[in-house]
Every structure is written in C-alpha cells, then in structure tokens.
Amino acid sequence: MTNHEIAVRFQRIADAMEVQGENQFKIRAYRKAVDTIDELGEPLADIEARGGLSEISGFGEAIIGKTRDFLTRGSTKLYEEMTQAVPQAVLEMAAIPGIGPKTVKALWQSLGITSVTELETAAKEQRIRSVTGFGAAKEQSILEAIERGRRLSERLPLFIALPYAERLANDLAHLPGVTKAEAAGSLRRRKDTVGDLDFVVATTDPAATEAAIPQLPQLTEILESGHSKIVALCNLNLRVDIRLGKPEDFGALLHHFSSGQAHNIQLRDFAESHGKKINEYGVFVTESGVEESIIDGNADESAIYAALGLPYIPVELREGRDEIAMAARGALPQLIEESDFRGQLHEHTTWSDGSASIWEMAEAAIARGYEYLAITDHSPLVKVANGLDRDRLLAQQEEIAQVRDALAAKYGDSFTLLSGVEVDILADGSLDGDEDILSRLDIVVASIHMRYREEEAAMTKRILSAIENPHVDIIGHPTGRLLGRREPFPVDMDAIIDAAARTGTVMEINASPDRMDINDIYARRACERGVKITVNADAHSIKGLSLLRWGLYTARRAGLTPEDVINTYRLPRLLAILKDGARN
DNA sequence: GCCGTTTTCGGCCCGACTGTTTTCAGTCG
Known part of the structure; x- marks a missing residue:
C-alpha cells in the first residue's frame, strides 16, 4: 500500500x-x-x-x-x-x-x-x-x-484567490476606523490552493468597522458577526474570516491567523515548556499569580518569536512540520528570494507559441538583471504550439547565434543566451527529437504534454526513461497538473526522485501560476534526497518572465535555499551541471 | 492514542460565535 x-x-x-x-x-x-x-x-x-x-x-x-x-x-x-x-x-x-x-x-x-x-x-x-x-x-x-x-467552492487556486484577496484587503484597509488590514491564513503562506480567505484588521473604532464590513460588495452573506470576528461568504463562494483587533495587537493577531494550526499548537507547546503562554493577543508570563505581556504594544511577528527565544520563522514555513525545532537549534534554512535568481532555463519565443522574439526575450532578461536565459521552444509533437521540427530547430540555432553576437556587441559578456528545447516525452519514454541535435544544445528540458492519462506504472516508466536519457538536463512540470482544471498524472514520485538523484537530473518547479509543479512537498522531498531544483516561469512573453514569483512561493514553502536551485548559480557552475548533471 | 527536564499516568491549544438546554455544548479555525 x-x-x-x-x-x-x-x-x-x-x-x-x-x-x-x-x-x-x-x-x-x-x-x-x-x-x-x-x-x-x-x-x-x-x-x-x-x-x-x-x-x-x-x-x-x-x-x-x-x-x-x-x-x-x-x-x-x-x-x-x-x-x-x-x-x-x-x-x-x-x-x-x-x-x-x-x-x-x-x-x-x-x-x-x-x-x-x-x-x-x-x-x-x-x-x-x-x-x-x-x-x-x-x-x-x-x-x-x-x-x-x-x-461553496472547492479549494481555489492561489493565482485566483491571491489578487482577489489583495483587493479585498485594500478595501478593508479603507473602512472607517481601520489602521491596517492584511490577508492572512494559508493564502499568506502561499499554499497552492486555498479553502478560505482570512483577514486581520486593526481598528480604532470597532463598532464603525464592524458595521461597515457587511456593506463590502464582495461579501454576499454574513454567517457570523461578533465584536472581534466576522465570517462571511464572498462572491467567489469562499468562506471569508475577518478578525478585528486593536492596532497594538495587530502583530500577534497576524501571526496567529497566518500560521497553520499545527504550527500554533506546537508553538503553544513550546511556549509552555519555557514557562510562557502564547495566544492571538500576545506572549505572556505569569509572575506571582499575575499574567503579564512580555511583548511591546505594536510588536511585529518577529517580536513574537523573539519573546519565545526563537528567530523569526518565515510565514511560508509555518505548517507545523519541523520548523520550530529547526528554529530552536538555529538551523532554519535561509529561504531563497527573488533577487537570488541569475536567470531562467525554460522559456518560449515566437518560434513556437511565445509572443516575443528571441532578441526581445533576451533583452527582457537583461532588464531583469539576469546573467543568462535559455530559449527552449517546443518540439514538433506539440503541433498546437507550433513545435519545431529538425529543420526549424537548426534554423533557430542560427538565429540564436546571431542574437548572441548582437547582444555581445551591445552588452558585452555580462549576459549569455543559452540554446535549448522543451522536448516532449513520448508515450514509450523516448524523446521527440533527434539525438544529434539534442546533443548540440546547451539545455534539454523534457516534459509531457500528450498522452498523460496512462496508468501510474506506465507514466512512471515513461518519465524514468527520460531521466535516464543522457541528453536530458531537466524534467519540466513533472506532474502535469493544472490547478483547478487537471489532476496531476499518477506517478511514483519516489522512484522518479531516486532516479533523478542517481543521474543528476534536475527537477523543475514550473512557476506558471496554474501549474506550480512540482509542489512544495515533492520539492522538499527531492531536495532532501540530493536532487537539484530549477524554478522557471515557462514564459511565453516578456511579461511572462515575472511569473517566476509563483514558483518562488513553492520553493520557499519547500524550505529551499539558493544552493538548492541551480538557476541561482553563476554561469560556469550552471554550465558544469548542464554538462555533467547535478550530482552532489 | 501518544508522550515524558511534570516520564508509565494524566494531561493533551484555546478563543470566538451560535443556538438553546439560559449556562454550556457544538463547531470552527
């Protein structure tokens, strides 16, 4: 079983x-x-x-x-x-x-x-x-x-809920009496889907705020209404929990309603074992029968942890896994940040289904401060995406060479354009591209777009074949899910992770907001077993490059550091991995 | 059913809101 x-x-x-x-x-x-x-x-x-x-x-x-x-x-x-x-x-x-x-x-x-x-x-x-x-x-x-x-909606994908929640938080912030309003809950932890929306609101006039909230146009029904909490249904058919508090309690409230329940239970336990008490109103000690707060009014989240003798625990990690123990022994990971990225390795251009040229994508990457960008258009099987056959792929190589020269003339050697392909993994596990061409490219991303409704054993075997292929550097969007639309393929992820570790194959966190694939749990598991990760926007336009943040959310929830993610590396180290695999 | 610097039994997070039995149980996060 x-x-x-x-x-x-x-x-x-x-x-x-x-x-x-x-x-x-x-x-x-x-x-x-x-x-x-x-x-x-x-x-x-x-x-x-x-x-x-x-x-x-x-x-x-x-x-x-x-x-x-x-x-x-x-x-x-x-x-x-x-x-x-x-x-x-x-x-x-x-x-x-x-x-x-x-x-x-x-x-x-x-x-x-x-x-x-x-x-x-x-x-x-x-x-x-x-x-x-x-x-x-x-x-x-x-x-x-x-x-x-x-x-009531099923859980909604983060990419739908997050912009909606940010607008609602902004509306809450402008209600009478409100000094601050922020979205909390699993949404703030950037979980890939959310089952409800949580907000923390600081107010100097609770009665006025409480009266104004039901008037918000997004709220279709009020389910509960008290002095410190309003529960409503919003027009996304999601439950909305709004917590009201005094401005000085905002940090403690935000902490409590942003952290996973398991984290809060463990933190209470931790506090108790250190002679302290924590709840949504602060951290307390009892001195000669009198309970006293040991945080300042207006304390932020890091002050909550500091009062417990712990370093700040980033919100994405607060799931009650092992983050409190790690914090206690000073072993929290230095989570990856957007500024750590030196490039992206999976992008499309007008050669297949992208909307920007190779040159435009390269300049957009340079504008983002990147040191490199890989062009990886589709292979021929993906006809709807205008996949490149052998002749067009060869022709694209020529254009990439020309763009490289022109970039060098304009920007010097501070930026490198890498040539690649996103090659389809066929039903039998072979690749939709010729060996001799794959061997000439800097980077090969292998992905599944067709025939993904096979049994688990067949799907696993197929991906394992790709991993064993010496030309394959990266497995793209490994589970093929589309949030809210398509379930992940049935695959034996443990077998895939083990094979990737053995062959030095890199696994992708695809940052397309509707993919976020692989998820945080698999990413963490892969990383723990020595597999390197790459986070890529899979951009089909210049703007698309900025979708990277959705993959960043997953990477941070997985506890990844820059060392775990190869597109934070400098170019020579990256090239060595693309040549020989990412073995530790 | 699990656990232990309170260690083999007696605890186990706790606060808000609702409805009803009008003092507290049920539900939720």
Missing part, C-alpha cells in the same frame, strides 16, 4: 470515530498520523523495511501495528470495524461545514438519518425539532448549511 492509501484509511478511521463520539485525543492521534504520513519523504514500506516506524513522531504502538497491517495485508481490524459501523454517507453529512459529528450522531441515532438527502428531507418536514436539544432555528441552520455546502 502506498503512503497515501494508508493515510486515507487512517483518515476514515478518525472520521468514523468522531461520529461515534470517541475520545477526542484518540481521534487527534489518528489525524496527526494522517498529516505526518502525507508529509513523509519516504514510503512507509521502506521505513518499515529498515525498522524505522517507531522513529516517526506520533507513531506509537497502536498506529505502528495498524500501519504494518496495511502494508502486509492491505487492511486492519479497526478499519474494517469502522467502515462497517459508520457508512460513508453518514460521514458526508459531517463533512458539510457547520454540521459536525455530534449533530450527525444525534440525528442518526434518534431519527435514523444516514445521508445528506435524508437530513434535508427531515429538516424540511420539521422532524428534527422533535429531537432533544434541537429547535426550529437549528433545523433552519441545517438547511442553510446544506444549501451553502452545495454553493
């Missing part, structure tokens, strides 16, 4: 236990195991083979035993009991936001309701109010929750 398959089963166990009213800490233990497994850098089967299951944090006797059961026989007694005891349709009721496990359990037991449809009917027929603890208002709120659940 794969890690994911095991994680899904532990999740199912936890969900079922919740409806059954099991001990919440027991449920939390299973949920923690799910999160841990999702982030593991190694298949559980491999970890078990080397006797390492007990070293995994949160894995005790019971969870290790069940993991072994899943690995050896594909199931375990508790899983069978739980799936038997609690039908999937019952869990679907509890999955509706606003309807929780206690409600589901009560209605299941008292009225025998086992599905969302039955729940809706019972509420409409006013049968729910007959149950102790339930009234007409609850009936109404159930109907609204079901209806809202149908309208």
